[in-house]
Amino acid sequence: MNLRPETGLTFDDVLLVPKKSSIRSRSEVSTKTTLTKEIELNIPILSANMDTVTESSMAIAMAQQGGLGILHRFMSIERQAEQVRKVKRAESLVVLNPLTICPSATVAEARQIMKAEDVGGLVVVDEQKHVLGLVATRDVLLATDEMASVSTVMTPRERLVMAQAGESLESARQKLYQARVEKLPLLDEEGRLAGLITVQDIIKIQDHPFATKDQHGRLRVGAAVGVRPEDLERAAACVEAGADVLVVDIAHGHSQHTLEMVSRLKKTFPVVALVAGNVATPEGVRELAEAGADAVKVGVGAGSICITRVVTGFGVPQLTAVAECAEEGHRLNVPIIADGGMRTSGDVTKALAAGASAVMLGSMLAGTDEAPGAEIVRQGRRYKVVRGMASLSANVERRKLDKPLQEEEYSEELWSEVVPEGVEALVPYRGKVRDILHQIVGGLRSGMSYAGAHTLQELWQNAEFIRITPAGQKESGAHDVSLI
Numbered sequence: 001m002n003l004r005p006e007t008g009l010t011f012d013d014v015l016l017v018p019k020k021s022s023i024r025s026r027s028e029v030s031t032k033t034t035l036t037k038e039i040e041l042n043i044p045i046l047s048a049n050m051d052t053v054t055e056s057s058m059a060i061a062m063a064q065q066g067g068l069g070i071l072h073r074f075m076s077i078e079r080q081a082e083q084v085r086k087v088k089r090a091e092s093l094v095v096l097n098p099l100t101i102c103p104s105a106t107v108a109e110a111r112q113i114m115k116a117e118d119v120g121g122l123v124v125v126d127e128q129k130h131v132l133g134l135v136a137t138r139d140v141l142l143a144t145d146e147m148a149s150v151s152t153v154m155t156p157r158e159r160l161v162m163a164q165a166g167e168s169l170e171s172a173r174q175k176l177y178q179a180r181v182e183k184l185p186l187l188d189e190e191g192r193l194a195g196l197i198t199v200q201d202i203i204k205i206q207d208h209p210f211a212t213k214d215q216h217g218r219l220r221v222g223a224a225v226g227v228r229p230e231d232l233e234r235a236a237a238c239v240e241a242g243a244d245v246l247v248v249d250i251a252h253g254h255s256q257h258t259l260e261m262v263s264r265l266k267k268t269f270p271v272v273a274l275v276a277g278n279v280a281t282p283e284g285v286r287e288l289a290e291a292g293a294d295a296v297k298v299g300v301g302a303g304s305i306c307i308t309r310v311v312t313g314f315g316v317p318q319l320t321a322v323a324e325c326a327e328e329g330h331r332l333n334v335p336i337i338a339d340g341g342m343r344t345s346g347d348v349t350k351a352l353a354a355g356a357s358a359v360m361l362g363s364m365l366a367g368t369d370e371a372p373g374a375e376i377v378r379q380g381r382r383y384k385v386v387r388g389m390a391s392l393s394a395n396v397e398r399r400k401l402d403k404p405l406q407e408e409e410y411s412e413e414l415w416s417e418v419v420p421e422g423v424e425a426l427v428p429y430r431g432k433v434r435d436i437l438h439q440i441v442g443g444l445r446s447g448m449s450y451a452g453a454h455t456l457q458e459l460w461q462n463a464e465f466i467r468i469t470p471a472g473q474k475e476s477g478a479h480d481v482s483l484i
């Protein structure tokens with residue numbers, strides 16, 4: 001038997017030993033991290049690419065707070081690309097491709113586009129993209145004739161305030177303020193629509209000073225892809241829609257087909273950041289990095305909804321996996337993302353202290369308003385559903401995407417073919433992502449001050465772990481009291 005001598009450890013097996021600290025306040029601590037060479041995050045947290053965790057609302061909330069959302073891939077290529085577009089449109093210095101409508105379209109059509117795209121106005125343009133007017137939500141909602149043309153309800157060009165492309169934010173703000181209007185169309189040299197600055201965007205920039213943004217001031221977003229031939233098409237559609245990061249996410253990422261996909265994606269989209277995983281060994285990190293991964297995701301069977309270790313017998317306890325992989329990652333200058341198994345801000349601090357540059361969270365974010373899915377009430381308590389992407393029900397959804405069948409055919413096919421490696425479960429409803437992240441980042445900042453660390457790099461250097469016994473673990477939580 002080939003048996004490694006060391007014991008695999010996870011979060012509850014250890015504590016971090018307090019170190020002398022000169023930090024007086026948590027605000028002296030920076031949680032900034034480098035996800036890939038081009039992408040910095042103000043908070044080192046990613047939301048997991050699971051269908052009960054990250055769609056556009058979660059990705060928007062994560063990026064606004066300074067983290068990053070990774071859109072899951074268990075939807076059609078068109079829908080995933082549309083989700084990317086939604087995030088990229090949610091906030092920007094300048095809306096580069098404002099939604100437009102032609103003057104002869106009906107009020108009903110304008111209303112439908114605004115609802116579907118979740119925008120408060122459309123620029124009315126002719127075929128050459130010359131601006132003819134602006135139509136806002138109030139124009140279409142108050143209009144009595146649904147079939148009237150947009151040109152009859154819009155604010156016409158003569159009454160608009162416009163500016164040249166390249167207008168500075170401050171000058172745009174003044175123009176909007178002086179004219180008391182909400183939208184400022186930008187024109188190119190030929191007088192055609194070249195962009196749009198909105199009051200809403202200016203307010204959002206003020207509200208989210210630490211947001212994760214690209215060079216155009218748009219929120220950043222990641223998109224997960226698989227390793228099937230059609231995933232190249234998926235990646236192309238997401239990149240075309242503006243995705244900043246592609247994440248090749250496979251349960252066993254240290255596999256030939258993942259390595260091939262990673263090198264193919266790197267060659268096809270050299271400027272898009274590429275994350276790959278999941279692995280649990282330094283060899284896995286090295287080979288994915290050699291294939292072209294800019295960052296590597298670590299975690300096999302650690303997730304709250306994972307049963308991979310039970311079903312297959314494989315995995316490495318998460319803290320050991322992260323520490324060993326991070327050592328290799330630091331040697332190769334490839335950031336490591338600790339994915340799965342964290343339940344508290346203390347676990348997040350431990351994963352980062354073990355050498356990770358960022359963490360990926362599933363269940364900790366699944367109970368929030370921004371996670372997909374409705375709330376469920378059980379015995380007066382509010383919950384949301386979280387499910388493993390290798391669970392039976394997630395498999396049903398995936399197969400529905402591949403080939404439409406009758407419900408009864410799914411169950412027959414599934415029972416004979418699927419061996420689930422994930423479960424479906426309830427998590428308590430947790431309110432807004434912003435509030436959860438505030439708690440997690442507050443705990444991390446406090447943890448960094450216990451390590452005397454102003455930065456994540458100092459946390460890596462200063463971290464000293466101590467193994468604890470079940471008695472030590474018991475002592476660590478609230479104990480010998482009746483919780484109220």
Ligand code: XMP
Pocket residue numbers: 048049050251278299300301302303304305306307308309339340341342360361362363364387388389390391421422423
């Ligand atoms: P947490 O603990 O944050 O973990 O909920 C999220 C991570 O779990 C992984 N994941 C799975 N692993 N079977 C697995 O073995 C599954 O069905 C499954 N679904 C998600 C994934 O890495 C995610 O980020």
